[in-house]
Amino acid sequence: xxxxxxxxxxxxxxxxxxxxxxxxxxxxxxxxxxxxxxxxxxxxxxxxxxxxxxxxxxxxxxxxxxxxxxxxxxxxxxxxxxxxxxxxxxxxxxxxxxxxxxxxxxxxxxxxxxxxxxxxxxxxxxxxxxxxxxxxxxxxxxxxxxxxxxxxxxxxxxxxxxxxxxxxxxxxxxxxxxxxxxxxxxxxxxxxxxxxxxxxxxxxxxxxxxxxxxxxxxxxxxxxxxxxxxxxxxxxxxxxxxxxxxxxxxxxxxxxxxxxxxxxxxxxxxxxxxxxxxxxxxxxxxxxxxxxxxxxxxxxxxxxxxxxxxxxxxxxxxxxxxxxxxxxxxxxxxxxxxxxxxxxxxxxxxxxxxxxxxxxxxxxxxxxxxxxxxxxxxxxxxxxxxxxxxxxxxxxxxxxxxxxxxxxxxxxxxxxxxxxxxxxxxxxxxxxxxxxxxxxxxxxxxxxxxxxxxxxxxxxxxxxxxxxxxxxxxxxxxxxxxxxxxxxxxxxxx
Amino acid sequence: xxxxxxxxxxxxxxxxxxxxxxxxxxxxxxxxxxxxxxxxxxxxxxxxxxxxxxxxxxxxxxxxxxxxxxxxxxxxxxxxxxxxxxxxxxxxxxxxxxxxxxxxxxxxxxxxxxxxxxxxxxxxxxxxxxxxxxxxxxxxxxxxxxxxxxxxxxxxxxxxxxxxxxxxxxxxxxxxxxxxxxxxxxxxxxxxxxxxxxxxxxxxxxxxxxxxxxxxxxxxxxxxxxxxxxxxx
Numbered sequence: 162x163x164x165x166x167x168x169x170x171x172x173x174x175x176x177x178x179x180x181x182x183x184x185x186x187x188x189x190x191x192x193x194x195x196x197x198x199x200x201x202x203x204x205x206x207x208x209x210x211x212x213x214x215x216x217x218x219x220x221x222x223x224x225x226x227x228x229x230x231x232x233x234x235x236x237x238x239x240x241x242x243x244x245x246x247x248x249x250x251x252x253x254x255x256x257x258x259x260x261x262x263x264x265x266x267x268x269x270x271x272x273x274x275x276x277x278x279x280x281x282x283x284x285x286x287x288x289x290x291x292x293x294x295x296x297x298x299x300x301x302x303x304x305x306x307x308x309x310x311x312x313x314x315x316x317x318x319x320x321x322x323x324x325x326x327x328x329x330x331x332x333x334x335x336x337x338x339x340x341x342x343x344x345x346x347x348x349x350x351x352x353x354x355x356x357x358x359x360x361x362x363x364x365x366x367x368x369x370x371x372x373x374x375x376x377x378x379x380x381x382x383x384x385x386x387x388x389x390x391x392x393x394x395x396x397x398x399x400x401x402x403x404x405x406x407x408x409x410x411x412x413x414x415x416x417x418x419x420x421x422x423x424x425x426x427x428x429x430x431x432x433x434x435x436x437x438x439x440x441x442x443x444x445x446x447x448x449x450x451x452x453x454x455x456x457x458x459x460x461x462x463x464x465x466x467x468x469x470x471x472x473x474x475x476x477x478x479x480x481x482x483x484x485x486x487x488x489x490x491x492x493x494x495x496x497x498x499x500x501x502x503x504x505x506x507x508x509x510x511x512x513x514x515x516x517x518x519x520x521x522x523x524x525x526x527x528x529x530x531x532x533x534x535x536x537x538x539x540x541x542x543x544x545x546x547x548x549x550x551x552x553x554x555x556x557x558x559x560x561x562x563x564x565x566x567x568x569x570x571x572x573x574x575x576x577x578x579x580x581x582x583x584x585x586x587x588x589x590x591x592x593x594x595x596x597x598x599x600x601x602x603x604x605x606x607x608x609x610x611x612x613x614x615x616x617x618x619x620x621x622x623x624x625x626x627x628x629x630x631x632x633x634x635x636x637x638x639x640x641x642x643x644x645x646x647x648x649x650x651x652x653x654x655x
Numbered sequence: 656x657x658x659x660x661x662x663x664x665x666x667x668x669x670x671x672x673x674x675x676x677x678x679x680x681x682x683x684x685x686x687x688x689x690x691x692x693x694x695x696x697x698x699x700x701x702x703x704x705x706x707x708x709x710x711x712x713x714x715x716x717x718x719x720x721x722x723x724x725x726x727x728x729x730x731x732x733x734x735x736x737x738x739x740x741x742x743x744x745x746x747x748x749x750x751x752x753x754x755x756x757x758x759x760x761x762x763x764x765x766x767x768x769x770x771x772x773x774x775x776x777x778x779x780x781x782x783x784x785x786x787x788x789x790x791x792x793x794x795x796x797x798x799x800x801x802x803x804x805x806x807x808x809x810x811x812x813x814x815x816x817x818x819x820x821x822x823x824x825x826x827x828x829x830x831x832x833x834x835x836x837x838x839x840x841x842x843x844x845x846x847x848x849x850x851x852x853x854x855x856x857x858x859x860x861x862x863x864x865x866x867x868x869x870x871x872x873x874x875x876x877x878x879x880x881x882x883x884x885x886x887x888x
Contacts (some may be wrong), residue, residue, distance in 0.1 A: 231875030233691035234884050239878030240682070244805050245729070246797035263801040291869060292804040318697055320721030322729070323874055324711065324882040328693060455851065469680045491692040541698035565699045566720075 167639045218296045225276050225336045227502030239276045241272025248317035253569045257589030265317050269330040308334035314534040336448030339636045344447050345578045351443045360405040360439035372408050383648035388423045397432035400464045403475030405439035406611035414476050437463045440480025446575030461494045472501045476609035478535025509545035512552045520645040520647040523640035529603035532567040533610035546633045553640040560597045568593045572616025587623040605629045660859050663858045665845035671864040678868020686880050697885040707886040714812045732783040742773050747837035777820040805879045820854040
C-alpha cells in the first residue's frame with residue numbers, strides 16, 4: 162500500500178514470517194542491535210510453557226493493581242471520572258461511529274472497574290455499587306480491539322471537566338496486552354525492527370547513505386551548488402534526529418533543514434548519524450516502557466559521543482514528546498549535556514529575525530496545516546510551523562478547529578502503521594479529519610509527523626481527493642532563497 | 656425519643672465525620688504521595704497553572720467549550736449546591752445572622768432573604784438534579800457508560816434535595832431546634848430534633864457524607880490533582 166512499507170520490506174530481507182515468529186516469545190539470547198554498538202540483551206518476557214498454563218487473569222489484575230503505586234496520572238484517573246460523557250463528544254473515533262466500544266469513558270472503564278474491585282476498599286466491599294467488577298475470563302482478547310481503536314490524541318483531556326487524559330489509560334491497557342504477547346503483529350514488528358536496525362523502516366546503512374547522496378544530488382539540481390548533509394561528524398553542534406520517513410519516504414523536510422543550515426552558514430555545525438536517524442519510538446504506542454527506553458537510549462549516547470550541544474529533533478511529534486516531555490524531565494539518563502530543540506522552533510526563530518528569505522510564488526497553491534497531536538497538544542509547538550508556512554507559502558489557510566483543539570488525523574497512537582485496520586482508519590477515525598480538510602479547499606496539507614502524513618495520504622487516496630500531503634520544511638525547501646534564488650524545480654509529484 | 660432517631664441524630668453524625676475525615680485524608684494522602692515522572696502538560700496553556708486549576712474548579716471552562724448544554728446544567732447545579740451549603744451554616748449556627756445584622760440587615764430581612772434565596776435555590780437544585788438524571792438516562796453516550804453507582808449518587812442527592820425542599824415548603828421547621836442540635840453535637844451531649852422530615856433528611860445526608868470518600872463525588876477533590884497534572888508547566 163504505502164511506500165513506507167515497501168521500503169521496509171526491501172531493506173529488511175530477513176525479517177518476516179518464520180524468523181520473526183521464532184525470535185519473539187521465548188527468546189532471551191542477546192540480540193545485536195546496531196552495527197558497531199555494544200550488544201544489549203533485549204529481554205523478552207517468557208510466556209509460561211503449555212505444561213504450566215499462564216495465569217492471565219492474575220497477570221491482568223496484578224498489572225492493574227500496580228497502578229496504586231503510580232504514576233499519579235493513572236491513579237487519579239482511576240478514582241475521579243464522573244461519567245459525564247463529554248469525552249465522547251470530542252473523540253474522533255466516537256465521532257466516526259458512536260458505538261459504546263468507541264466511547265472513551267467506556268474503554269477506560271474496562272481498567273477502572275477492575276482497579277476498583279481489587280484496589281479500593283469501597284470496591285472490595287460494595288462491588289457494583291461503586292462501579293467495581295472482576296476480570297472476566299478471556300476478556301483480554303477483546304481488549305486488543307478496544308485499546309487499539311483509541312488514537313491516543315488526548316483531545317478528550319482538552320474538554321474533560323476533570324482533565325482526564327484517556328490516552329494514559331489506553332497506554333496502560335496496551336502495556337498489559339504487550340506483556341501477554343497480544344500486541345498486534347503490525348505494531349510488534351515496528352518495535353522489533355527499530356530495536357534491531359535502529360530505525361522503524363528497517364533501513365540498512367547502505368540504504369541510508371544512498372538516500373543522503375540522492376538528497377544531496379537533488380539539492381545540487383535545484384540550486385546548482387553543493388549543499389551538504391553531514392553524517393557522523395564528531396564535534397558538530399547540532400545532532401539532527403528526524404523520523405526515518407523524512408529521509409526515506411518524504412525526504413523534502415530533510416532538504417529543507419539542510420538548506421536552513423546552509424543559509425545560516427552552519428553547514429559544518431550540524432550532523433546526522435548514519436546509525437541513528439529515526440526518532441520514531443513505538444514503545445510509546447505499545448505501552449512497553451522497557452522497549453521505549455531501549456529505543457531511546459542509543460540516541461542519548463550518540464548525542465554524547467558526537468559531543469553535540471543540541472539534540473535537534475525533526476518533524477516527528479511523538480519523538481520530540483518522548484525526548485522533551487518524558488525522557489528529560491523524567492531524568493531517564495540523568496542530566497544531559499545538551500539541549501533538546503525542535504527544528505521548527507529553530508527555523509521559526511530564524512525567520513522572525515529575518516535571516517531566512519523566501520520566494521512565496523514557488524508555493525502558490527492553497528495550503529493548510531494539520532497540528533499533530535504530539536506536537537500541538539503535547540508539546541506546544543503550534544505557532545512555529547505556522548510562521549514557517551506563512552513565510553514560505555502564498556495562500557496559507559487554517560483548518561478549524563486548530564492548534565490544541567485540532568482533531569486527530571485518525572492514525573494517532575501508532576494506528577497509522579496498522580494496515581489491518583485500514584478501512585477503520587479511512588471511514589471512522591479519519592472521518593472528521595476528511596471533513597476538516599475538505600472545508601479548507603487546500604491543495605496541500607502539511608503535517609509535521611510521519612504517522613499523520615501516512616494516514617492523511619491514505620485518506621486522500623481513499624476519498625479520491627486531489628490533495629498533496631507533506632511536511633512543513635518541505636514547503637520551505639521549495640521556496641527558500643539561497644544566494645537570492647529559490648529552487649529550480651517545477652514538478653514535485655514524482 | 657426512640658432509639659432509631661437517636662441513632663440518626665446522636666450517633667451517626669460522629670460516625671459520618673470520622674469516616675469522612677479519614678476517607679478524605681487517605682485519598683488526598685495517597686494521591687499526593689504517588690509519584691509522577693515526566694510531564695503530561697496539555698497545550699496551549701496560558702497563565703499560571705494554579706490559576707488554571709482554580710478556573711476549572713469554579714467555572715468549568717473546558718466543559719464550557721466541550722458541551723455547552725451540560726456546562727449550563729452542571730454549573731448551575733454546583734453553584735447552587737455551594738449556595739445551599741452556605742445556607743446550612745445558618746441552619747446550624749447563628750454566625751451568618753450575626754454577620755448580616757452587623758451590616759445592618761434586620762432579622763425580618765434575613766428571614767425574607769432566606770426564604771426567597773433559599774427557596775429558589777432548593778427549586779433550582781431539584782430541577783437541575785432531575786435534568787442531569789434525565790440526561791444520563793436518555794442520552795446514549797452517557798447511558799452506555801453509567802452503572803449503578805452513577806445513578807445512586809445522583810438519586811441520593813435528589814432525595815436529599817427533595818426532603819430539604821419539603822421541609823422548607825411543607826412541614827413546620829424551627830431554626831432554634833436545629834441550632835440547639837448542632838450545639839449539642841459539639842458538646843458531645845446529643846439531643847434529638849422531633850421532626851420526622853428532618854430526621855429523614857439528616858439520615859440521607861449522613862449516608863451521603865459517609866459515601867463521599869468512596870464514590871465519584873470525590874471528584875471535587877480529585878479535580879485539583881487531575882487538572883494540575885495537565886496544567887503543570
